[in-house]
Amino acid sequence: MDYFILLSVSGIAIGVIYGLIGMGYALIFKATSVVNFAQGEVMMLISYMAFSIASSWALPFWGLLAVCVVLSGVVGLVIERVFIRPMLGQEVFSTVMVTIGLAVMIRAVVVMIWGADPLVLPTDIGDSGVEFGIVFLYTSQLYAIGLLALCVFCMWAFLRFSRMGVAMRATAARETTALLMGINVTRVYSLAWAIAAVIAGISGVLLGTIYGLGPDMWHQGLRAFPAVILGGLDSVFGAAISGIFIGLLENLSEGYIGRGLKEISGFLVILVVLMIRPYGLFGTPEIERV
Amino acid sequence: MLTVNNVQIVYDNVIEAVRDASLTVEQGKIVTLLGSNGAGKSTILKGISGVLYPEDGDIIGGTMTFGGKNLIGRKPDEIVRSGIVMVPEGRQLFEPLTVEENLMMGGITRSRSAAADALDYVFTIFPRVKEKRNTVSGYLSGGEQQMVAIGRALMSRPRLLMLDEPSLGLAPQIITEIFGAVTDLVKESNVAVLLVEQNAELALSIASYGYIIENGRVVMDGTPEKLLSNEDVKEFYLGFSESGHRRNMRDVKHYKRRKRWLS
Numbered sequence: 001m002d003y004f005i006l007l008s009v010s011g012i013a014i015g016v017i018y019g020l021i022g023m024g025y026a027l028i029f030k031a032t033s034v035v036n037f038a039q040g041e042v043m044m045l046i047s048y049m050a051f052s053i054a055s056s057w058a059l060p061f062w063g064l065l066a067v068c069v070v071l072s073g074v075v076g077l078v079i080e081r082v083f084i085r086p087m088l089g090q091e092v093f094s095t096v097m098v099t100i101g102l103a104v105m106i107r108a109v110v111v112m113i114w115g116a117d118p119l120v121l122p123t124d125i126g127d128s129g130v131e132f133g134i135v136f137l138y139t140s141q142l143y144a145i146g147l148l149a150l151c152v153f154c155m156w157a158f159l160r161f162s163r164m165g166v167a168m169r170a171t172a173a174r175e176t177t178a179l180l181m182g183i184n185v186t187r188v189y190s191l192a193w194a195i196a197a198v199i200a201g202i203s204g205v206l207l208g209t210i211y212g213l214g215p216d217m218w219h220q221g222l223r224a225f226p227a228v229i230l231g232g233l234d235s236v237f238g239a240a241i242s243g244i245f246i247g248l249l250e251n252l253s254e255g256y257i258g259r260g261l262k263e264i265s266g267f268l269v270i271l272v273v274l275m276i277r278p279y280g281l282f283g284t285p286e287i288e289r290v
Numbered sequence: 291m292l293t294v295n296n297v298q299i300v301y302d303n304v305i306e307a308v309r310d311a312s313l314t315v316e317q318g319k320i321v322t323l324l325g326s327n328g329a330g331k332s333t334i335l336k337g338i339s340g341v342l343y344p345e346d347g348d349i350i351g352g353t354m355t356f357g358g359k360n361l362i363g364r365k366p367d368e369i370v371r372s373g374i375v376m377v378p379e380g381r382q383l384f385e386p387l388t389v390e391e392n393l394m395m396g397g398i399t400r401s402r403s404a405a406a407d408a409l410d411y412v413f414t415i416f417p418r419v420k421e422k423r424n425t426v427s428g429y430l431s432g433g434e435q436q437m438v439a440i441g442r443a444l445m446s447r448p449r450l451l452m453l454d455e456p457s458l459g460l461a462p463q464i465i466t467e468i469f470g471a472v473t474d475l476v477k478e479s480n481v482a483v484l485l486v487e488q489n490a491e492l493a494l495s496i497a498s499y500g501y502i503i504e505n506g507r508v509v510m511d512g513t514p515e516k517l518l519s520n521e522d523v524k525e526f527y528l529g530f531s532e533s534g535h536r537r538n539m540r541d542v543k544h545y546k547r548r549k550r551w552l553s
Binding site: 089163166167169170173174175176177178179180181182183184284 | 341343346367369371375376378383385387395396398402442
């Protein structure tokens with residue numbers, strides 16, 4: 001039983017990160033129908049930037065996070081403006097290819113600037129943690145859980161109540177009609193990219209604090225991908241929940257069945273789920289009135 | 291108020307959809323554009339709204355002004371702000387959104403409080419829409435969807451409302467209701483309406499002026515009385531032969547020969 005609890009808790013802790021990264025994928029897909037394969041790389045870029053900031057100024061964790069939130073928003077806007085907006089009106093597939101190219105570029109740039117050695121993100125919460133019976137959780141892991149909940153709540157409120165959020169859903173549903181109603185679609189797109197980058201930035205800072213930085217950090221973006229598919233590509237909330245589920249599954253399958261399963265268990269599950277619910281667990285099946 | 295002068299529209303730089311189209315719409319009047327499928331009616335409306343570019347369409351000649359200001363090359367949201375709004379063919383609601391969210395999106399170019407006022411205004415015009423305000427719009431009936439689509443356009447409090455085939459796929463009773471609402475609207479709030487229709491008889495019954503478009507050009511225009519008394523209009527758009535009886539389909543070749551007039 002203890003073993004199970006330990007596996008589950010550490011699974012949830014990593015799953016929370018998958019959930020955050022997944023939310024970014026889902027938001028961009030929902031608003032622009034583009035799967036942004038550079039999501040993990042954006043996360044990696046921000047966490048390296050966070051490293052530089054944290055090494056220059058001794059900021060407390062929340063200060064560092066705040067700076068990185070602003071910074072990642074800017075990074076998201078720049079990416080959208082420079083790489084994605086010229087692709088407007090082109091096939092969605094071409095834009096997806098651009099994001100793959102962008103992903104490779106970011107990986108290379110990060111290694112060029114910061115080198116390929118693993119680094120430690122210096123923060124004031126460091127190794128502190130809390131013990132719950134047999135389980136020990138780092139403060140950063142607790143923060144991660146709290147921040148995921150906060151992000152989910154903010155996104156829900158934004159998409160449900162704010163005019164810009166509703167406009168984002170409207171644009172996702174029918175772009176041409178959105179234009180006809182006077183919705184500034186380009187602004188909706190930039191905003192989606194900016195928010196997704198902010199979420200990636202938050203996950204990057206957390207991941208850096210918990211596990212350190214390395215040139216293979218972007219793998220986490222790939223590992224989060226099953227969570228998005230499982231949740232339904234267009235469901236921001238679904239991606240968050242499924243992220244935790246995938247994290248749990250990875251840990252439990254490795255703990256009980258065998259090494260190596262961690263990497264593929266998520267993908268195995270989405271194979272099965274997609275056969276039963278092709279639009280994922282929380283995705284929207286198209287409304288068709290007969 | 292709206293003046294379209296010799297406008298030429300092409301798709302993909304080569305396919306000419308509209309040639310030398312000229313029309314005017316005055317304040318408080320209903321003007322109708324008639325024509326068969328593919329004549330270029332919807333293309334003209336899209337050109338006015340500035341939404342040709344997602345389909346690779348472009349206005350390559352002519353002028354378009356609204357209240358004296360140029361419309362060509364302006365962004366769709368600027369055009370909505372200037373007072374022109376379009377109800378697209380086939381309703382095109384934001385299906386996953388509720389009725390109220392759909393309406394609020396129609397008012398996105400206006401301030402929050404102005405949009406809230408406009409919402410009440412739309413609810414007084416279409417009381418049935420108010421009952422369904424929290425329903426996901428994709429599940430409404432066709433008639434209700436059309437009311438939401440028109441209501442959504444009215445949220446921007448336009449001076450010119452463009453309707454693209456509002457009668458499409460609706461029951462006659464609903465059509466009467468919707469056309470009644472549109473004529474009331476014109477009487478009460480002095481908006482202009484540019485109505486694109488396939489159903490010529492219906493459109494000419496409420497319009498004060500009509501244009502007939504064929505192969506991308508305006509081939510005839512005039513008051514409903516003039517158009518209705520024209521033998522060709524009677525024959526090709528209303529389906530009556532010269533003697534006032536329904537056409538015998540055996541003479542369909544005659545149709546092709548006659549239809550070349552003016553082109």
